[in-house]
Amino acid sequence: KSIDPTNSTAMAGEKGLVLLDFWVSPFGQRCRIALAEKGLPYEYVEENLMAGKSDRLLRSNPIHKKIPVLLHDGRPVNESLIILNYLDDAFPDTPSLLPSDPYQRAQARFWADYVDKKVYDCGTRLWKLKGEPHAQARADMVEILKNLDGALGDKAFFGGHAFGFVDAAFAPFTSWFHSYEKYGEFSVAEVAPKIAAWAKRCGERESVAKSLYSPDKIYEFIGVLKKMHGVE
Amino acid sequence: MAGEDELKLLGTWASPWVSRVKLALHLKGLSYEYVEQDLDNKSDLLLTSNPVHKKVPVLIHNGKPICESVVILEYIDEAYGTTGPSLLPTDPYERAIARFWVDYIDQKLVIPWKVAFTADGEEEKTEGIKQMLAVVQTLEGALKECSKGKPFFGGDSVGYVDIALGGLLAFLQGTEELCGTKPFDIANTPLLLAWVERFTALDAAKVALPDVTKLVEFAKTKRAQMALSIKK
Numbered sequence: 258k259s260i261d262p263t264n265s266t267a268m269a270g271e272k273g274l275v276l277l278d279f280w281v282s283p284f285g286q287r288c289r290i291a292l293a294e295k296g297l298p299y300e301y302v303e304e305n306l307m308a309g310k311s312d313r314l315l316r317s318n319p320i321h322k323k324i325p326v327l328l329h330d331g332r333p334v335n336e337s338l339i340i341l342n343y344l345d346d347a348f349p350d351t352p353s354l355l356p357s358d359p360y361q362r363a364q365a366r367f368w369a370d371y372v373d374k375k376v377y378d379c380g381t382r383l384w385k386l387k388g389e390p391h392a393q394a395r396a397d398m399v400e401i402l403k404n405l406d407g408a409l410g411d412k413a414f415f416g417g418h419a420f421g422f423v424d425a426a427f428a429p430f431t432s433w434f435h436s437y438e439k440y441g442e443f444s445v446a447e448v449a450p451k452i453a454a455w456a457k458r459c460g461e462r463e464s465v466a467k468s469l470y471s472p473d474k475i476y477e478f479i480g481v482l483k484k485m486h487g488v489e
Numbered sequence: 490m491a492g493e494d495e496l497k498l499l500g501t502w503a504s505p506w507v508s509r510v511k512l513a514l515h516l517k518g519l520s521y522e523y524v525e526q527d528l529d530n531k532s533d534l535l536l537t538s539n540p541v542h543k544k545v546p547v548l549i550h551n552g553k554p555i556c557e558s559v560v561i562l563e564y565i566d567e568a569y570g571t572t573g574p575s576l577l578p579t580d581p582y583e584r585a586i587a588r589f590w591v592d593y594i595d596q597k598l599v600i601p602w603k604v605a606f607t608a609d610g611e612e613e614k615t616e617g618i619k620q621m622l623a624v625v626q627t628l629e630g631a632l633k634e635c636s637k638g639k640p641f642f643g644g645d646s647v648g649y650v651d652i653a654l655g656g657l658l659a660f661l662q663g664t665e666e667l668c669g670t671k672p673f674d675i676a677n678t679p680l681l682l683a684w685v686e687r688f689t690a691l692d693a694a695k696v697a698l699p700d701v702t703k704l705v706e707f708a709k710t711k712r713a714q715m716a717l718s719i720k721k
């Protein structure tokens with residue numbers, strides 16, 4: 258079995274950009290947002306993960322077998338932040354997600370990595386767990402949001418004046434805030450007011466508005482996940 | 490060019506993540522001040538430089554801190570773009586592949602290694618070893634694809650993936666004693682075995698990697714300490 262990540266023979270002849278994705282995935286949404294911000298046309302392919310994984314997905318990402326996968330002229334790029342970096346590298350004539358200064362780039366990578374390491378898993382613990390572990394998850398989520406609040410500071414976006422890498426990385430989670438608030442019994446506006454304002458600002462951008470689902474829809478989806486995992 | 494360029498690295502001698510940064514700095518021919526940290530008694534400098542994670546490595550460049558080994562590696566490559574060899578490839582797709590493998594190493598190799606190292610039960614340990622060896626096998630394939638017959642993941646010269654895996658080398662060389670299994674062998678991973686020999690012969694490796702015997706002793710002591718503290 259070949260683990261050739263280029264898999265060029267399998268998908269030769271396909272031109273352009275294709276995104277293998279799952280409607281509600283915040284990691285997939287990052288890519289949709291990035292592509293929209295860059296004005297890059299692409300084919301969106303919904304992978305019905307609830308019904309199993311398609312051959313195309315398994316061939317494109319044999320190692321992780323996950324979405325999102327970006328196919329560029331048939332060659333797959335995996336992992337959402339790697340995809341975002343790739344879009345910047347491969348399409349230098351489009352608006353950059355990362356700033357140009359090396360130190361600012363390092364800061365952006367650090368905070369995007371922080372979002373990756375912390376937000377989704379902590380959110381999952383919030384709706385999955387009870388008792389003491391739930392209380393810990395709540396405390397962790399508040400700390401995460403406070404850290405991000407501090408990192409944003411008085412800037413309009415994490416990238417400064419312009420919407421950038423960290424904004425694209427974190428914006429999809431804004432539709433999950435409502436659920437985190439309900440499960441965690443806290444208010445984002447109270448613990449992280451700058452983040453709350455930033456979330457609103459992001460929502461006003463077409464790239465974000467078109468990629469995200471409503472907070473109610475996310476709450477409903479979590480209900481589905483809970484059933485799947487046998488959580489009360 | 491006016492002014493001094495000051496690099497300071499906060500680290501611990503045993504940390505593979507710190508070794509990665511040392512490797513990169515040496516390969517680029519950069520001089521720096523190394524400051525050994527006591528993680529049981531964290532310094533003010535560490536806490537103010539990395540308030541979010543409070544971990545090493547931290548690279549401080551002219552007073553400005555950069556945290557997380559992978560972020561630091563990319564920073565070094567970008568801030569010193571014209572100094573020494575390039576760590577990442579220039580082609581956008583090859584960069585994405587390099588980032589993918591570094592992310593893979595971080596996501597998949599460390600956890601089963603730790604399980605194999607610390608597991609109490611025979612079953613758990615066997616499972617950890619099995620998973621670790623499966624990951625190593627995948628990396629053998631990655632080396633074949635990335636090197637295209639040349640000495641390193643980066644081709645003719647050491648690159649990003651070489652450094653990311655290279656930082657872990659002392660632990661990998663100590664794996665037989667620490668986890669009860671050889672990670673590399675001539676039958677299954679001939680390319681990686683040859684790569685290990687090549688990599689450890691580099692000047693950068695001799696300076697950046699800790700002594701294997703010392704590391705094994707240290708790791709065993711830590712494991713015993715942890716076991717004791719759990720039993721309390």
